Amino acid sequence: MYDLPTQWHLRRIDSLQPSDCIYGLGYDSSQLTCGFYVTNFDKVWMEELDREDLSKRARELGIDGLTDEKLRLILDTLVKGIPNKVNFKQNSELVHAQVDLDFAWKFQLQGQPPETVIQFLSKLNFQQFSNISYLRYEIGQLKHVLEAKESYSRFLELNFKQAHGESLIKQYKKNNKEVIHLITNFNKQKWENEIKEEYLKSRQQDAKAANKLNLENAIACNFPARESQLPSSNKSLAKRAPTSTPISPSKRSRTNSLSLKESPKRKKIGQL
Known part of the structure; x- marks a missing residue:
């Protein structure tokens, strides 16, 4: 397995389950190799190409004169086009990824066995740990720069x-006035608390947007109407069941009033 991409992109691919996936394209400019990877953290689909594979696929698209420099340019163009110009389709065990540029470059991503999935996720976890360590160092350096600039200001x-x-x-x-709170004295603890609150709000908004999209998709689905069928015994009972005639409100009110008053016949007998 080649080195994993350093940039990953989030995409919902409905044909895969779970459908929330990350994907990335990485390449080695010295060895002229590349790998395209998609994972939903349950399964992994990937295709890795060496220099010969890259040259063959480029020639199939009518790209001639393939020097090392031109291959590097193709790979760099693909990496830049991956975030917004890639479309996914699934066919059996294959996931087809097509990058639509001036040419349509196609990747055929093969589903991987459990051993490869474990290896991939292990490398991915280590990569993310390294990224987090670097980000923490970078944030620490940024705070130091802010403190120096604040003192000077x-x-x-x-x-x-x-x-x-x-x-x-x-x-x-x-x-x-809209930025005046940003130029006051820098407080590390206050800044970290504000960042946490803003991040939680943004995650909640993303979750609400996803739920709204799921609801809209569910409403948009048309389900065929199905008639409920009664067993034969129940059908015969339904046929024999007496039907009640609805009583109009005016008749119902007269009936109630007569029940509350003494009937004329009973009154006449009492007078005898």
């Missing part, structure tokens, strides 16, 4: 006030 603000007064500073804050 406070120094400049103090000297500006001494030289020109506070009127221009107040005017700037008045004209930039």
